[in-house]
Amino acid sequence: MILDGSSPESIAQAARRLAAGELVAFPTETVYGLGADASRDDAVAKIFAAKGRPSDHPLIVHVPEASAATRFASEVPPVAAKLMAAFWPGPLTLILPRKPDAGKAAAGGHATIGLRCPAHAVAHALLLACAQQDPPVPGLAAPSANKFGRVSPTTAQHVASEFGDSLMVLDGGACPVGIESTIVDCTRGIPVLLRPGILTPAQIEAACGERLRLPSELEGATPRASGTLESHYAPHAKVRLMDAKSIQTALDVLGTEAPRIAVYSRTPMRARSENVLRRRMPDGAPETAQQLFAVLRDFDAAGVQLIWVETPPIGPEWDGVRDRLQRASAG
Template sequence: METEIYHADTIKEAARKIQAGELVAFPTETVYGLGADATNEAAVKKVYAAKGRPSDNPLIVHVADVETVEKYAQPLSDKTRLLMKTFWPGPLTIILNLKPKALSKSVTGGLATAAFRNPRNDATLDLIRQAGVPIVGPSANTSGKPSPTKAKHVYHDLHGKIAGILDDGPTQIGVESTVIDMSGEIPSILRPGGISEEQLTSVIGTVQSDHHKVGKDEIPKAPGMKYKHYAPNAQVLIVRERQWQAAMQWAAQRTERVGIMTTAQVKADYPLPSNGEWYSLGTDVATASRHLFAGLRHFDTESEVAYILAQGFDRIGLGEAYMNRLAKSAGQQYFEIPK
């Protein structure tokens, strides 16, 4: 299969591919998603096959408006409508109870709920409207690898496996959307992302965080809760703020090359060892979140390193989402000062 590259002036062609049951990757403000007609079960199953994704992992349904959600979900609560009014289009995914048999088990993972999102990207909103159907959209990467924030990342993983990629340049946030479960009595954050817990509570009041590890036989309500995610080939080690001097000394003693992902300030304060290769995370946690997955992919595909030392941030605001993804890519491993 030849994978076509689409742009803003060829969205109609990309929409036809979706209508025909083919897969087209699309940009959002967070990461690139792998799109298929959410109402076409055969097309949805192609998503799992292309990604190598376990079929019990539910998919996020991307929509262009609230009216589409109302076709599939049970009546929306006042709090749900307030979230949509405040944060849509944007990096917030909302899990809702479905009408009976509204979407196939291939979309929901067999649950009575589904996750909906209205992305903040004009090209993708146009694609959804022209296709005339809601579009499922897990991250457009090989399952378990760092999520794609550029069209070239998608092409690297999936060329020859999907019909096309809608290229709208690099994504702006770089980590996936916040997932909030509104299907129960108490709103619950299942995945941190571009909308912080503080932002959510300021709009709808109390929310709880549910970051428990999903059991082997348990079906996750949201993506990213069960299986290994975001892992490059090299071992990632998270470096705490006051450990960079020791980390650089440790790296200098390695016989292998070491990737180093930090802000410009850390690089200025702690010179790199001769066997170190730097990848810039910019200036703060916002730019670090935007560049995290691209940096991990750089060391996977363009440079041979055995270790990646990556800068940690405080788990405040966007830092919660950044550290959630970084910790998963590292397998929860932190750099420890040798004794």
């Protein structure tokens, strides 16, 4: 059931459904999320069941504004407040200490919780409408609206193909960012990068005035966070990261008898077989991020057996794309 996300009646209908403890998929600037009332453990349980996701793997809770973070977080450390001021609303998730009585199921039972304020107009309207329900829905737990471990959706049609007509989906068009949010842990007094996204380390460091650390630099356990498993974001076809020379050599060896293969590369490739489906990767990281998941889904829909991807360039602006491709190829 795909509804026009720009319609006030659609937003109101979706908010009522969420307040009743049901699921609604909605667009954000990153990917489409599968939403439920984050304050109701029974509603959140439906997300885990629909996705086939382990219940101890935490979800990200979306809130309408920075002040709403305290509904779920026991404190907002100074570094988190600086990052909220710089990037909320936007594609940044912050890991904060969780209030013991708030969002337990959404947090996977952990003592921390991931919070984000999305920038997409449809998501913002939905969150505001949810906050006005009786009783209010203070935030929406919303992982990507796909089966667990698979390619994230960036259009309403992607969501419908995963869950069918029974799920209400607010259509807000194609997601402009295209990969999930950057995740920064703010529970240890310094910013720690748990998942790269479209925001670069330099942007984050400039906003908070501190060096962004990696978990490997610190002692102690790292908080669990969404989308950080080794294998994730995977299409049905096997993904392999290769340099351009290796891809071309492999295509030459296969000759005219190549199996159904897709190639996603910045470098033009020659193929003698009609079974090779080629798609050019953009030269820029933001453009590649915006189309990445849609391309992987298109390759799956074409029935390819293998997807050969040219390894992204080295550089912090490509870290988010590289992270998603490495996890997609790990399965």
